[in-house]
Amino acid sequence: MPIHYYIILAATLFCIGVIGVLTRRNAIIVFMCVELMLNAVNLMLVAFSKLHYGTYLKNGAMGASGIDGQMFVFFIMVVAAAEVSVGLAIIVMMYRNVHSVDINFLNRLKN
Amino acid sequence: MNNLILLVPLLPFIGFLVNGLFRKSLSKTMTGVIGSGVILAAFAISIYLFLQVRSGGAIPTSVYFDFINIDKLNVQFAFQVDQLSSLFLLIITGIGFLIHLYSTAYMHEEKPEHFARYFAYLNLFVFSMLLLVMGANFVIMFIGWEGVGLCSYLLIGFWFKNTNYNYAAKKAFVMNRIGDLGFLLAIFWIIAKLGTSNYADVFASVKSFTPAELTGITMLLFVGAMGKSAQIPLYTWLPDAMAGPTPVSALIHAATMVTAGIYMIARSNIMYTIAPFTSHFVAIIGLATAIFAATIALKQNDIKKVLAYSTVSQLGYMFLGLGVGAYTGAVFHVMTHAFFKALLFLGAGSVIHAMHHEQDIRNMGGLKKYMPITHITFLLGCLAIAGVPPFSGFFSKDEILVGAYNENPLYYYIGLAGALMTAFYMFRLYALTFLGKFRGTHEQQHHLHESPSAITFPLIVLAILSVFGGLLGIPALFAENAHSLEKWLDPIFAGSHEYTTAHHLEHSTEWMMMGVSTLLIVVIIVFAWRSFSRKERFEENKGFGKVLENKWYVDELYDNIIVKPLNGLAGFFKDVFEKNIVDGAVNGVGRLVQYSSRQVRLLQNGQVGSYILVMVLSLIVIVLLFREQTVIVSALRKIF
Numbered sequence: 049m050p051i052h053y054y055i056i057l058a059a060t061l062f063c064i065g066v067i068g069v070l071t072r073r074n075a076i077i078v079f080m081c082v083e084l085m086l087n088a089v090n091l092m093l094v095a096f097s098k099l100h101y102g103t104y105l106k107n108g109a110m111g112a113s114g115i116d117g118q119m120f121v122f123f124i125m126v127v128a129a130a131e132v133s134v135g136l137a138i139i140v141m142m143y144r145n146v147h148s149v150d151i152n153f154l155n156r157l158k159n
Numbered sequence: 160m161n162n163l164i165l166l167v168p169l170l171p172f173i174g175f176l177v178n179g180l181f182r183k184s185l186s187k188t189m190t191g192v193i194g195s196g197v198i199l200a201a202f203a204i205s206i207y208l209f210l211q212v213r214s215g216g217a218i219p220t221s222v223y224f225d226f227i228n229i230d231k232l233n234v235q236f237a238f239q240v241d242q243l244s245s246l247f248l249l250i251i252t253g254i255g256f257l258i259h260l261y262s263t264a265y266m267h268e269e270k271p272e273h274f275a276r277y278f279a280y281l282n283l284f285v286f287s288m289l290l291l292v293m294g295a296n297f298v299i300m301f302i303g304w305e306g307v308g309l310c311s312y313l314l315i316g317f318w319f320k321n322t323n324y325n326y327a328a329k330k331a332f333v334m335n336r337i338g339d340l341g342f343l344l345a346i347f348w349i350i351a352k353l354g355t356s357n358y359a360d361v362f363a364s365v366k367s368f369t370p371a372e373l374t375g376i377t378m379l380l381f382v383g384a385m386g387k388s389a390q391i392p393l394y395t396w397l398p399d400a401m402a403g404p405t406p407v408s409a410l411i412h413a414a415t416m417v418t419a420g421i422y423m424i425a426r427s428n429i430m431y432t433i434a435p436f437t438s439h440f441v442a443i444i445g446l447a448t449a450i451f452a453a454t455i456a457l458k459q460n461d462i463k464k465v466l467a468y469s470t471v472s473q474l475g476y477m478f479l480g481l482g483v484g485a486y487t488g489a490v491f492h493v494m495t496h497a498f499f500k501a502l503l504f505l506g507a508g509s510v511i512h513a514m515h516h517e518q519d520i521r522n523m524g525g526l527k528k529y530m531p532i533t534h535i536t537f538l539l540g541c542l543a544i545a546g547v548p549p550f551s552g553f554f555s556k557d558e559i560l561v562g563a564y565n566e567n568p569l570y571y572y573i574g575l576a577g578a579l580m581t582a583f584y585m586f587r588l589y590a591l592t593f594l595g596k597f598r599g600t601h602e603q604q605h606h607l608h609e610s611p612s613a614i615t616f617p618l619i620v621l622a623i624l625s626v627f628g629g630l631l632g633i634p635a636l637f638a639e640n641a642h643s644l645e646k647w648l649d650p651i652f653a654g655s656h657e658y659t660t661a662h663h664l665e666h667s668t669e670w671m672m673m674g675v676s677t678l679l680i681v682v683i684i685v686f687a688w689r690s691f692s693r694k695e696r697f698e699e700n701k702g703f704g705k706v707l708e709n710k711w712y713v714d715e716l717y718d719n720i721i722v723k724p725l726n727g728l729a730g731f732f733k734d735v736f737e738k739n740i741v742d743g744a745v746n747g748v749g750r751l752v753q754y755s756s757r758q759v760r761l762l763q764n765g766q767v768g769s770y771i772l773v774m775v776l777s778l779i780v781i782v783l784l785f786r787e788q789t790v791i792v793s794a795l796r797k798i799f
Contacts, residue, residue, distance in 0.1 A: 066771075069768070069771055070768055070771055070772050070775070071768075073768075151767055151768070152766060152768070
C-alpha cells in the first residue's frame with residue numbers, strides 16, 4: 049500500500065482531532081479528540097517506520113535499527129494511558145465541584 | 160609681605176568660618192569679640208600696608224597661585240595693594256570695624272544662634288569686599304563682586320520670617336545679577352581680546368582696542384556698575400534693601416558695597432578716558448540718578464528710605480564725577496560719603512533702636528532731649544551731606560561739581576539743584592526726627608533712652624571723620640598743594656591725565672560758585688528747619704507730591720512692563736505649554752503603553768479554545784510562510 053494512504057488517513061484523523069478540540073465545549077469530547085490526534089501521530093510514526101525499515105534492510109542494516117518510530121509509539125501509548133487516567137480524574141473532580149464539564153466554564157483563574 | 164597681605168582678607172574669612180560653624184555653641188560675647196576682632200586686626204594690617212604704600216609706593220602684585228590655567232588663559236590669584244586699593248582697605252576695614260562694634264549692641268535682642276549667623280554673614284561680606292578691591296585682575300574682582308552680592312542678599316533677608324523682606328532680598332539679588340551679566344561679558348570680551356585680565360596688562364595695552372571695542376567693553380562694565388551701585392535704571396533694589404538690619408544698610412548699602420561700581424570705574428579710569436561716549440553716558444546716568452533720587456527723597460516718611468534715596472542720589476554724584484573725568488573727586492566723595500552716610504544710618508539705627516523699631520518720622524519728633532549724642536552726631540552728618548563748609552561733604556561735592564562745570568555748565572546747574580534738594584530733605588528728616596514735640600505713643604516716650612556706648616562710640620568716631628574728613632582734599636582755591644588725596648591718587652589716574660586737558664577755572668568764578676551754592680544751601684536749611692521743626696499735622700500728599708511719595712511709580716512701571724509680562728509668559732508656559740505639550744508627551748507615552756497593553760490583554764482571555772485556535776492558525780501561517788525553505792515541507796511536497 050502506498051505511503052500516502054497512511055498520510056492522508058493520519059492527516060484526516062489529526063484534522064478531525066484539531067477541529068474537535070477547537071469547536072467542542074464538552075471536556076470529555078475534547079479529551080477524546082486529543083487522543084485522536086495522538087493516535088494520528090502514532091499512525092504516522094508506524095507508517096514511516098515501516099517504510100524506512102525496508103530501506104534499511106535493503107542497505108544491509110542489521111538488528112533493530114530503523115524501528116525507533118515503532119518504539120516511540122509504545123512510549124506515546126503508555127504516556128497517553130497515564131494522561132487519560134489523570135485527565136479523567138480531573139474531569140471527574142471538576143464535575144463534582146461545579147456540576148459541569150463545559151471547558152468555557154473553567155475560566156475562574158482569569159482576572 | 161605677601162603673607163601679610165593675604166592675612167587681610169583671610170582674617171574676616173576665618174571669622175566667618177568660626178561664627179558660622181560654631182554658631183550654636185558660641186555665646187553672644189564670644190561671637191561679638193571674634194566678629195569684631197578679626198576686622199580690627201585686618202584694619203591694623205591695612206594701616207600698616209597703607210603706611211608701606213605711603214613710604215614706598217605701590218606694593219608689587221602678590222601672586223599666590225594659578226587660579227585658572229587652561230591653554231593660553233592664565234588667571235592668577237593675585238592681590239594688588241596700591242594707592243587706590245589701600246585707601247579702600249582703610250575704608251572697608253575701618254568703617255567695617257565700627258559697624259561690627261555697633262552691631263554687637265544693635266543686634267543684642269537676637270537669639271545667640273541668629274546673632275552668630277549675622278556676624279558670620281557680616282564677616283563674609285567684609286572678606287568678599289576685600290577680595291573685590293584687592294584683586295589684581297578682573298576675575299578676582301568679579302569673585303568679590305559676586306560675594307558681596309550674595310552677602311547683601313543674605314543680610315537683607317536676615318529676618319527671613321518676614322515674606323516682604325525675602326522679596327526685597329530677591330529683588331536686590333536679581334537686579335544685581337542683571338548688572339553682573341554686563342560685567343561678566345566685559346571680562347570675557349577683554350580676555351578674548353587680550354588673553355589676560357590683569358589690570359596692569361590690560362591698561363598697558365589699552366591702545367590695542369579699537370574705539371568701538373573699547374566703547375562696548377566700558378559700557379558693559381558700566382552696566383555692572385549700574386546694578387551694584389544702584390543707578391538708573393537698576394536702582395530700585397536699594398531702597399527696598401532697607402529691609403535688612405540697619406547696620407547692614409550702613410555698611411553694605413551706604414559705605415562699601417554700593418561704591419564697588421565707582422571703584423571699578425576708577426580702577427579702569429584709563430579705559431573710560433579714551434572712550435568719550437561711555438564717559439558722557441556715565442555722567443548723564445549719574446546726574447539723572449542724582450536728581451531723580453533726590454526728588455523721591457523729598458517726600459519719603461520712612462527714616463531709612465530717605466537715607467536710601469539719598470544714597471542713590473550721592474552715588475549718582477560719584478558717577479557724575481567719574482563721567483566728567485573728576486576721578487579724584489569721585490573717590491573723595493566715596494570716602495566722605497562712607498563717613499557721613501554710615502554715620503547717618505547708624506544714627507537712624509540708634510533712633511530706631513530707641514523707638515522700638517518705629518521707622519516713620521511722622522511718629523517721631525523731639526528726640527533731641529532724650530538722645531543727645533545721637534542728635535549731635537546726626538546733625539553733624541546732615542551738615543556734612545548737605546555740603547555746608549567746612550564739613551567733609553562740601554569739599555568732595557564741590558570738587559565733583561567743579562569737574563561737571565568744566566565739562567558742561569548745564570551739568571553743574573542740575574547738580575546744584577540736586578545738592579539743594581539734598582539739603583532740604585536731610586534737614587526735613589532731621590527736624591521731624593529730633594525737633595519739635597514727640598508725636599509717638601506714651602509707651603514709646605516712656606522707653607526713650609540714649610543708646611549704649613557700643614552704639615554711641617562709632618557715632619562719635621564717624622562724626623569726627625565726617626567733620627574733618629574733607630580736609631584731605633582742600634581745593635587749590637584755598638591753599639596750593641593742600642589736596643593730599645589728589646597727590647596720593649596721582650599714580651592711579653596718571654594714565655588718564657595724558658588724554659585730558661586740565662581745565663582751571665578762574666578763581667573768581669570758583670569763588671562765586673562756591674559762595675552762591677553755600678548761600679543757597681544755608682537758605683534751604685533754614686527754610687526746612689523752620690517749616691518742619693514745629694510740624695504737628697501731616698496732610699495727605701496731593702498731585703505732584705503724591706507722585707513723589709510713590710517714587711514716581713517706577714516700581715509700578717517696572718512691575719507692569721517687565722514683571723507682569725514675564726509672569727504672564729511664565730504663566731503661559733506653566734498652564735499651556737507645560738500642561739499640554741510637556742505633560743502631554745510624558746503622559747502620552749504612558750497612555751500609549753496602557754492602551755496597547757489593554758489591546759494585547761484581550762488575547763489572553765482564558766478561553767482554552769481560542770488559545771488553541773491561535774496556536775493552530777499560527778502553525779499554519781508558519782508552514783505557509785516557510786514552505787519554500789523548510790526541508791520537511793519540501794519533503795512532503797515530493798511525496799504528494
